[in-house]
Amino acid sequence: MKHIIGLCVLCFLTIACTDPENETVIGYQLEYPAYFPQKNDIPVDNLMQEDKVELGRMLFYEKMLSADSSLSCGSCHQQQFAFSDSAQFSKGIEGRKGDRNSMAIVNSLFEKSFFWDGRANSLEEQALDPIKNPLEMDLSIEEAITRLKGSEKYQELFTKSFGESGITRDNLAKAIAQFERTLISGTSPYDLYKQGKGSLTEQERRGEQLFFTHPEPSVGLRGGNCGDCHSGPLTTNRLFSNNGLDIESIDFGLERVTGSAKDRGKFKIPTLRNIALSAPYMHDGRFGTLKEVLDHYNEHIQQTPNLDLLIIDATNEVNGTSLELTEQEKEDIIAFLHTLTDKEFIENPAFADPNKN
Amino acid sequence: MKKIIKYFVIALVSIFALTSCTEEDVVTDGTVVLKISNVADDAPLVLDKNYTNANGDQFSIENIKYYLSNVTLTNEDGTTYEVPDSYHLIDNISEDITLTDIPLGTYTDISFSIGVDAVANSSTAQPGDLDPSNEMAWNWDTGYKFFLLEGRYISKSDEEGTFTFHIGKNANYKTLKFTKTITIEENSTIEYNFEGDVQAVFSGPNTINLETTNSAHGETGGDIADNYASNFFTLK
Numbered sequence: 001m002k003h004i005i006g007l008c009v010l011c012f013l014t015i016a017c018t019d020p021e022n023e024t025v026i027g028y029q030l031e032y033p034a035y036f037p038q039k040n041d042i043p044v045d046n047l048m049q050e051d052k053v054e055l056g057r058m059l060f061y062e063k064m065l066s067a068d069s070s071l072s073c074g075s076c077h078q079q080q081f082a083f084s085d086s087a088q089f090s091k092g093i094e095g096r097k098g099d100r101n102s103m104a105i106v107n108s109l110f111e112k113s114f115f116w117d118g119r120a121n122s123l124e125e126q127a128l129d130p131i132k133n134p135l136e137m138d139l140s141i142e143e144a145i146t147r148l149k150g151s152e153k154y155q156e157l158f159t160k161s162f163g164e165s166g167i168t169r170d171n172l173a174k175a176i177a178q179f180e181r182t183l184i185s186g187t188s189p190y191d192l193y194k195q196g197k198g199s200l201t202e203q204e205r206r207g208e209q210l211f212f213t214h215p216e217p218s219v220g221l222r223g224g225n226c227g228d229c230h231s232g233p234l235t236t237n238r239l240f241s242n243n244g245l246d247i248e249s250i251d252f253g254l255e256r257v258t259g260s261a262k263d264r265g266k267f268k269i270p271t272l273r274n275i276a277l278s279a280p281y282m283h284d285g286r287f288g289t290l291k292e293v294l295d296h297y298n299e300h301i302q303q304t305p306n307l308d309l310l311i312i313d314a315t316n317e318v319n320g321t322s323l324e325l326t327e328q329e330k331e332d333i334i335a336f337l338h339t340l341t342d343k344e345f346i347e348n349p350a351f352a353d354p355n356k357n
Numbered sequence: 358m359k360k361i362i363k364y365f366v367i368a369l370v371s372i373f374a375l376t377s378c379t380e381e382d383v384v385t386d387g388t389v390v391l392k393i394s395n396v397a398d399d400a401p402l403v404l405d406k407n408y409t410n411a412n413g414d415q416f417s418i419e420n421i422k423y424y425l426s427n428v429t430l431t432n433e434d435g436t437t438y439e440v441p442d443s444y445h446l447i448d449n450i451s452e453d454i455t456l457t458d459i460p461l462g463t464y465t466d467i468s469f470s471i472g473v474d475a476v477a478n479s480s481t482a483q484p485g486d487l488d489p490s491n492e493m494a495w496n497w498d499t500g501y502k503f504f505l506l507e508g509r510y511i512s513k514s515d516e517e518g519t520f521t522f523h524i525g526k527n528a529n530y531k532t533l534k535f536t537k538t539i540t541i542e543e544n545s546t547i548e549y550n551f552e553g554d555v556q557a558v559f560s561g562p563n564t565i566n567l568e569t570t571n572s573a574h575g576e577t578g579g580d581i582a583d584n585y586a587s588n589f590f591t592l593k
Contacts, residue, residue: 194498309508313571
């Protein structure tokens with residue numbers, strides 16, 4: 001059965017078929033390195049299609065979708081910052097201050113849950129939330145639909161993409177989700193190095209080694225302990241973690257969704273691809289630099305009741321009580337993190353605001 | 358537009374419907390279900406519950422996951438049937454692995470491995486449940502953790518701490534074999550009930566003292582791998 005679905009997906013991705021009205025459906029080919037996960041959760045009722053991606057891109061940059069038409073999704077998710085922004089808390093309409101740091105949209109195609117607290121289970125579910133959110137774009141979806149219906153351009157584009165159903169809540173979400181799925185970053189210098197097309201400096205390679213190693217002081221193995229959670233080519237295991245930020249959590253994170261005290265102060269483990277571009281860091285943007293992040297993990301972990309075991313356990317010294325990396329090692333890891341900055345991704349014209357071309 | 362997709366789906370569905378019709382005419386296979394349950398002290402494992410291991414340390418489990426792979430059935434005539442793409446991640450307390458298209462016949466033994474074989478462990482191919490960015494991944498060079506066990510302990514001498522066992526690397530890939538004669542007939546489903554005893558991770562050939570062995574990553578977990586190889590699974 002799996003194979004059948006796979007085959008269908010493949011067909012829709014690759015086959016262009018013509019309908020009686022001479023309209024053409026062209027599948028959108030998602031491309032990424034072979035070492036990326038080969039399974040994804042694209043819903044069968046929203047298979048990738050070129051015209052939907054293009055519509056999604058226009059909607060992503062459409063300011064009409066905010067109450068006062070001042071903001072689009074792209075206002076807080078800017079390509080130059082890996083589809084994040086540089087503010088601690090992004091500003092919504094009328095300068096309203098949000099309560100979380102804008103998440104980078106990178107390889108979200110492979111993610112299983114969305115937002116820092118994981119409250120959405122699909123990009124389709126995620127896409128409408130910021131439009132409705134009073135601290136962000138503050139526009140009811142009903143009003144958004146009305147506004148889009150008032151535009152001949154969108155009437156035409158929705159009909160072209162979705163047929164008779166045209167402009168609906170579902171189709172709005174589907175189109176934005178499709179554009180988000182195309183935001184794939186797999187051409188960083190580290191990718192090129194792994195593919196044998198580029199090289200790393202000595203320092204970057206030391207950082208790579210540290211990044212992926214869980215320290216074992218008993219056998220003299222030093223490690224930065226990053227890769228346990230920021231694992232694999234996506235640099236995230238797509239789970240949630242309490243990483244010892246505050247003894248008393250101000251923001252309960254995942255607990256707000258699950259209702260379980262075990263999940264207090266747990267937040268989504270983000271990808272580190274393009275991390276050098278998406279400062280500040282953490283769900284509340286408390287750290288301005290990667291150095292501050294490394295200092296946190298190395299020296300300032302708070303012993304929260306549900307602190308991640310992999311953090312508690314990790315030290316580079318026998319009987320050590322913190323991570324105990326040297327300053328040099330921290331710098332090495334930061335050098336490695338910079339190799340995840342994907343210039344092609346942030347300069348890809350297919351991801352840019354179509355109104356600015 | 359919508360119509361086209363509809364026709365397309367209908368066309369595909371009919372093709373597969375036709376295919377399955379032909380298959381139904383001559384049934385050549387059955388289904389095997391491996392029902393896996395993680396247990397401790399003869400009861401289903403309860404996360405965060407306190408247990409006492411063979412060494413006398415108290416422990417609780419927060420996270421247990423492992424790969425079970427390459428299921429092989431030995432026919433009474435001595436030939437073997439290897440289930441293709443057989444990589445299964447067990448990440449719940451109990452889990453069913455359903456294997457379809459098993460050729461009809463009488464089988465005397467079943468074997469499988471804990472971990473991921475050397476070939477799949479060093480390749481970017483991702484058959485079955487292999488996923489290079491799940492919790493079982495080491496780094497970008499593929500390579501998987503075979504057996505992951507994380508929890509807390511209070512040792513015999515009242516030392517409190519945490520343990521993280523992430524066992525992997527080719528040396529710790531262990532193949533287990535169980536004897537039980539089963540016959541797969543047309544359209545039949547045969548169940549095997551396996552219990553994975555968490556206590557066995559701490560005992561067997563090697564009694565684990567959590568005060569001294571509380572962190573094992575990669576190749577350093579040989580003692581623990583020998584334990585899971587010898588007595589973790591029981592066929593009920």
